[in-house]
Amino acid sequence: MPKPTPLLMTVDVVALSVRPDDGLCALAVRRGSEPHKGRWALPGGFVDKDEPLDKAAARELGEETGVSPRSLELHQVGAYGAPKRDPRGRVVSLAWLTALPASTEVAGGDDATDARWFPVADLLKPRKLAFDHATILKDALALAGRELEDSSFGTRFLPRAFTVSDLREVYEAVWEQELDAGNFQRKVTGVPGLLKPTGRTVQRGRGRPAALYTAGSATTISPPLTRVG
Amino acid sequence: MPKPTPLLMTVDVVALSVRPDDGLCALAVRRGSEPHKGRWALPGGFVDKDEPLDKAAARELGEETGVSPRSLELHQVGAYGAPKRDPRGRVVSLAWLTALPASTEVAGGDDATDARWFPVADLLKPRKLAFDHATILKDALALAGRELEDSSFGTRFLPRAFTVSDLREVYEAVWEQELDAGNFQRKVTGVPGLLKPTGRTVQRGRGRPAALYTAGSATTISPPLTRVG
DNA sequence: TCAAAAGTGTTAACTCTACACCCATGC
DNA sequence: GCATGGGTGTAGAGTTAACACTTTTGA
Numbered sequence: 001m002p003k004p005t006p007l008l009m010t011v012d013v014v015a016l017s018v019r020p021d022d023g024l025c026a027l028a029v030r031r032g033s034e035p036h037k038g039r040w041a042l043p044g045g046f047v048d049k050d051e052p053l054d055k056a057a058a059r060e061l062g063e064e065t066g067v068s069p070r071s072l073e074l075h076q077v078g079a080y081g082a083p084k085r086d087p088r089g090r091v092v093s094l095a096w097l098t099a100l101p102a103s104t105e106v107a108g109g110d111d112a113t114d115a116r117w118f119p120v121a122d123l124l125k126p127r128k129l130a131f132d133h134a135t136i137l138k139d140a141l142a143l144a145g146r147e148l149e150d151s152s153f154g155t156r157f158l159p160r161a162f163t164v165s166d167l168r169e170v171y172e173a174v175w176e177q178e179l180d181a182g183n184f185q186r187k188v189t190g191v192p193g194l195l196k197p198t199g200r201t202v203q204r205g206r207g208r209p210a211a212l213y214t215a216g217s218a219t220t221i222s223p224p225l226t227r228v229g
Numbered sequence: 230m231p232k233p234t235p236l237l238m239t240v241d242v243v244a245l246s247v248r249p250d251d252g253l254c255a256l257a258v259r260r261g262s263e264p265h266k267g268r269w270a271l272p273g274g275f276v277d278k279d280e281p282l283d284k285a286a287a288r289e290l291g292e293e294t295g296v297s298p299r300s301l302e303l304h305q306v307g308a309y310g311a312p313k314r315d316p317r318g319r320v321v322s323l324a325w326l327t328a329l330p331a332s333t334e335v336a337g338g339d340d341a342t343d344a345r346w347f348p349v350a351d352l353l354k355p356r357k358l359a360f361d362h363a364t365i366l367k368d369a370l371a372l373a374g375r376e377l378e379d380s381s382f383g384t385r386f387l388p389r390a391f392t393v394s395d396l397r398e399v400y401e402a403v404w405e406q407e408l409d410a411g412n413f414q415r416k417v418t419g420v421p422g423l424l425k426p427t428g429r430t431v432q433r434g435r436g437r438p439a440a441l442y443t444a445g446s447a448t449t450i451s452p453p454l455t456r457v458g
Numbered sequence: 459t460c461a462a463a464a465g466t467g468t469t470a471a472c473t474c475t476a477c478a479c480c481c482a483t484g485c
Numbered sequence: 486g487c488a489t490g491g492g493t494g495t496a497g498a499g500t501t502a503a504c505a506c507t508t509t510t511g512a
Binding site for chain 4: 435
């Protein structure tokens with residue numbers, strides 16, 4: 001049994017949002033220091049001593065992008081630890097997924113000279129993201145898709161009150177497919193505790209006003225939503 | 230941006246097996262050194278410098294339990310990094326899930342004075358497992374159940390050639406529920422590429438001989454197997 | 459001949475998809 | 486009125502759970 005080798009651990013956050021003009025976007029920051037200074041990367045940084053891993057992810061997201069919502073639902077995507085993935089030495093990254101409302105304003109800070117929302121397709125272009133962050137983003141997108149199937153994760157993309165159409169647009173953006181509006185309506189309103197009616201309605205352009213809901217207490221959707229219809 | 234604090238990283242492996250008398254079991258080792266010397270724990274240990282994380286998990290499993298199958302399918306369960314989880318300091322554990330055939334012989338080695346299969350219910354008893362390994366085991370069991378739904382992971386519990394009943398017993402053990410034999414048969418044999426008939430049959434006690442299959446090339450089951458029926 | 463396990467057939471219940479249709483609003 | 490999006494109704498297709506039934510063996 002050899003003496004253990006210490007290593008460095010970072011947390012990186014894939015923060016997704018569905019934005020009116022650009023569709024599904026992820027938050028990226030421009031790196032303010034080496035390595036990959038000046039390139040775009042996922043917000044993240046080193047875990048502090050005695051800091052829980054999820055708290056580290058929330059802290060780094062806040063420091064580098066100015067995002068600090070009241071409650072952040074963070075899902076572990078996975079650990080990325082290929083030996084040469086970071087030129088600084090052995091750095092293992094723990095990736096996290098979260099979703100933010102489209103209204104979320106971002107601003108570079110700390111070690112990030114800039115922070116911006118990018119359509120995910122842009123970020124997945126070769127050599128756009130530093131390190132192995134494109135791989136992380138791909139895995140996070142897959143996880144997001146699975147979360148939508150059987151959890152209330154989709155509501156995390158939306159403001160406190162939202163319509164069923166708002167929620168459907170989130171699903172369509174993440175799943176990259178259109179859904180039947182009527183069937184979707186029935187399905188999500190039929191899950192006990194998923195959506196809590198507010199009694200209020202909202203008018204958006206033309207058409208009948210839509211009922212406003214808030215997220216209910218249910219966190220799982222059973223049976224899962226399917227990606228057809 | 231404070232100077233990064235190095236930390237220690239371990240890999241821990243939840244190796245599951247469905248055993249004739251004990252049902253669903255996990256592999257545990259008796260710790261040969263402090264902390265928790267003499268207690269049972271999941272096999273695992275420190276990640277070496279320049280060692281990929283999955284390789285570290287496979288290596289530790291081999292060193293501590295004597296298990297070294299030609300191919301090991303390892304699934305990441307998650308990272309566990311509560312600040313006080315290990316008295317040696319800041320140690321983050323990355324947990325992995327794998328499945329082994331019931332025929333797998335184990336023997337303590339390296340830093341483990343003993344290695345044994347335990348029914349999972351035993352290992353989940355309070356204070357049975359060292360560190361936060363009971364939590365890790367619970368999460369790994371949940372992941373195993375999900376893997377069975379939509380992947381070929383179940384075949385990893387079985388020897389190269391197996392019957393549909395063998396596979397069903399795996400599902401019943403992991404899901405903790407009985408399944409209709411006829412419906413299960415139809416479902417799994419109907420998934421294209423999941424099972425490859427060998428043309429041979431095997432007689433087990435009474436009853437009609439069962440056809441032997443090997444795992445096919447398909448890794449996903451769509452639509453997923455459901456836990457009813 | 460009986461019991462047991464493997465494997466197939468059958469059907470009623472259920473679910474889902476596709477689309478029709480009504481509702482409530484702005485223009 | 487008419488277009489548009491919200492929301493409900495519904496029929497046909499497809500799927501599934503439950504269980505009957507046949508097959509093939511050991512005892």
